[in-house]
Amino acid sequence: MASLADSFLADLDELSDNEAHPDDEDLDAAAMEEDVEGDMPDIETLNYDDLDSVSKLQKTQRYNDIMQKVDDALEKGTDISSHGIVLEDDPEYQLIVDCNALSVDIENEIIIIHNFIRDKYRLKFPELESLVHHPIDYARVVKKIGNEVDLTLVDLDGLLPSAIIMVVSVTASTTSGKPLSEESLQKTIDACDRALALDLAKKKVLDFVESRMGYIAPNLSAIAGTAVAAKLMGTAGGLSALAKMPACNVQLLGSKKKTLAGFSTAASQFRVGYLEQTEIFQSTPPSLRTRACRLLAAKSTLAARVDSIRGDPTGKTGRNLREEIRKKIEKWQEPPPAKQPKPLPVPDSEPKKKRGGRRLRKMKERYAVTDMRKLANRMQFGVPEESSLGDGLGEGYGMLGQAGSGKLRVSIGQSNLAAKVAKKFKEKQYGSSGATSGLTSSLAFTPVQGIELSNPQAHGNQLGSGMQSTYFSETGTFSKIKRM
Amino acid sequence: MIVDVNLCQSPALRLAKAVHGTNNNHLYFFVVQMDEVLASVAETIKNFAVIYLVDITEVPDFNTMYELYDPSTVMFFFRNKHIMIDLGTGNNNKINWALKDKQEFVDIVETVYRGARKGRGLVIAPKDYSTKYRY
Numbered sequence: 001m002a003s004l005a006d007s008f009l010a011d012l013d014e015l016s017d018n019e020a021h022p023d024d025e026d027l028d029a030a031a032m033e034e035d036v037e038g039d040m041p042d043i044e045t046l047n048y049d050d051l052d053s054v055s056k057l058q059k060t061q062r063y064n065d066i067m068q069k070v071d072d073a074l075e076k077g078t079d080i081s082s083h084g085i086v087l088e089d090d091p092e093y094q095l096i097v098d099c100n101a102l103s104v105d106i107e108n109e110i111i112i113i114h115n116f117i118r119d120k121y122r123l124k125f126p127e128l129e130s131l132v133h134h135p136i137d138y139a140r141v142v143k144k145i146g147n148e149v150d151l152t153l154v155d156l157d158g159l160l161p162s163a164i165i166m167v168v169s170v171t172a173s174t175t176s177g178k179p180l181s182e183e184s185l186q187k188t189i190d191a192c193d194r195a196l197a198l199d200l201a202k203k204k205v206l207d208f209v210e211s212r213m214g215y216i217a218p219n220l221s222a223i224a225g226t227a228v229a230a231k232l233m234g235t236a237g238g239l240s241a242l243a244k245m246p247a248c249n250v251q252l253l254g255s256k257k258k259t260l261a262g263f264s265t266a267a268s269q270f271r272v273g274y275l276e277q278t279e280i281f282q283s284t285p286p287s288l289r290t291r292a293c294r295l296l297a298a299k300s301t302l303a304a305r306v307d308s309i310r311g312d313p314t315g316k317t318g319r320n321l322r323e324e325i326r327k328k329i330e331k332w333q334e335p336p337p338a339k340q341p342k343p344l345p346v347p348d349s350e351p352k353k354k355r356g357g358r359r360l361r362k363m364k365e366r367y368a369v370t371d372m373r374k375l376a377n378r379m380q381f382g383v384p385e386e387s388s389l390g391d392g393l394g395e396g397y398g399m400l401g402q403a404g405s406g407k408l409r410v411s412i413g414q415s416n417l418a419a420k421v422a423k424k425f426k427e428k429q430y431g432s433s434g435a436t437s438g439l440t441s442s443l444a445f446t447p448v449q450g451i452e453l454s455n456p457q458a459h460g461n462q463l464g465s466g467m468q469s470t471y472f473s474e475t476g477t478f479s480k481i482k483r484m
Numbered sequence: 485m486i487v488d489v490n491l492c493q494s495p496a497l498r499l500a501k502a503v504h505g506t507n508n509n510h511l512y513f514f515v516v517q518m519d520e521v522l523a524s525v526a527e528t529i530k531n532f533a534v535i536y537l538v539d540i541t542e543v544p545d546f547n548t549m550y551e552l553y554d555p556s557t558v559m560f561f562f563r564n565k566h567i568m569i570d571l572g573t574g575n576n577n578k579i580n581w582a583l584k585d586k587q588e589f590v591d592i593v594e595t596v597y598r599g600a601r602k603g604r605g606l607v608i609a610p611k612d613y614s615t616k617y618r619y
Contacts, residue, residue, distance in 0.1 A: 341527060341528070343527055343528050343529065343530050343531050344528050344529055344531060344532075344590070344594075345531060346531045346532040346597075347532060347594050347597055347598050347601075348598055348601065
């Protein structure tokens with residue numbers, strides 16, 4: 001809360017004048033020290049003139065302590081610690097835990113410094129930040145270019161891939177930036193140096209962790225190798241943090257954001273991070289790599305979880321998992337079994353699968369013989385039937401319309417099919433706006449059963465009289481109402 | 485031997501292919517072609533048909549009865565009854581030329597089987613071969 005209020009104050013200060021206010025800066029710096037993860041909105045409102053206000057890590061006691069210890073430990077070389085000591089009490093383990101946390105902090109610090117450099121260098125060469133993403137590369141490039149206007153005089157050979165160098169040179173020739181003042185240039189170069197120093201420190205810390213990896217996380221190292229395991233742990237911020245991650249996140253730890261620079265994404269690699277550098281991954285054929293990296297991530301997460309609770313200090317689980325992985329990848333590469341030619345089945349021996357049910361019955365109703373047709377098919381005995389063309393020519397009408405047949409008139413009759421249509425119309429009717437008169441009711445008084453709830457005549461009305469054109473429908477409303 | 489086979493009462497179609505035994509094969513190229521087709525089809529239709537190769541120089545007893553004078557003849561029997569096929573050629577008793585297409589042959593066999601199972605003595609082939617001599 002205090003830091004937020006201070007950031008607002010800093011905002012106001014920035015607006016008024018560009019000079020650094022010592023009080024605000026101190027408070028800000030203190031806030032910076034406390035949450036080194038960095039509230040990003042806070043940082044952006046900080047005053048940028050002084051590097052030290054932004055990056056305090058190198059001055060902290062903690063940082064120096066740990067670096068000192070790491071140096072000592074590296075000089076001592078690998079010592080085989082006794083397994084009798086419980087892990088948490090072992091000072092080396094504690095150091096490693098600290099190292100992990102520190103490496104995360106260093107990374108954050110590097111990001112902060114990168115922002116600082118970027119903001120300063122924007123005046124000179126704004127496009128550079130979108131061409132070179134990696135903070136350390138950016139710092140190196142900035143240091144190399146300095147205040148130079150003509151990029152042909154600057155040799156970026158070892159720092160960047162040649163394609164990017166080309167793009168950078170081209171963009172530099174058309175850049176909208178102006179050279180920096182001596183003072184801000186000096187500050188920028190200082191910041192670059194700071195960033196590079198931090199990067200070196202981080203490397204040192206990681207090397208140390210890597211050398212101890214076999215002791216810390218034997219299972220994970222068995223699968224992924226010590227280097228990758230150390231990197232994973234470093235990026236995750238500790239073994240327990242790594243163990244808590246789901247495997248999909250572990251897969252992506254350390255994946256770089258690719259600078260496109262005009263190149264298409266058609267050939268871009270799928271998402272894999274540090275696990276790309278493992279031996280297993282490198283030795284799988286390219287077509288199986290996606291599956292392999294998913295498998296690797298899953299198993300290494302399992303191994304990390306085993307390691308985080310020290311479930312298997314010997315590393316046997318890790319080796320078993322590695323075997324499993326190897327076997328699975330081999331199995332994927334097996335050719336499919338040869339196709340056996342199958343002999344034909346005996347004809348007519350397998351009866352056709354007849355379906356039943358309501359749906360089929362409804363479908364069959366469409367083609368069923370109607371009552372009209374039934375009557376037309378039958379004839380009375382001894383009575384010649386009427387026919388369409390008269391005199392026995394044309395189609396015969398059979399019992400249709402004959403006097404003496406039991407039926408009064410032949411109606412189409414309401415088949416069960418119409419129930420679906422009727423239901424739809426019924427729904428429409430309740431939604432219609434005043435199309436029905438107020439005297440209609442759903443009740444109907446029939447002679448046979450007394451009161452019927454659904455009015456059978458309502459159906460007749462709804463289908464409309466035949467004389468009506470359906471364009472201006474009596475009963476219908478809008479056929480399709482769409483919300484725009 | 486052949487009489488035994490034909491008297492067998494199992495519900496499998498029996499195809500008997502009659503062939504001249506000792507002649508030069510190149511003269512009867514289509515004989516060999518028919519043999520090829522039969523051999524390749526045998527596994528596919530084994531669930532409902534059995535193919536027998538009969539050498540009529542060794543077993544001449546049925547030559548006059550079925551008029552087996554062509555180099556290659558295929559006849560169909562079901563439960564000891566000879567089944568006739570209307571192929572459009574005029575001769576409903578047998579196939580005495582070389583059918584090149586395996587699928588066509590399998591279709592004919594299947595049709596014969598279906599009809600014979602229903603008790604028909606004459607079945608109608610799915611394809612008409614009346615113009616076979618023109619092509």
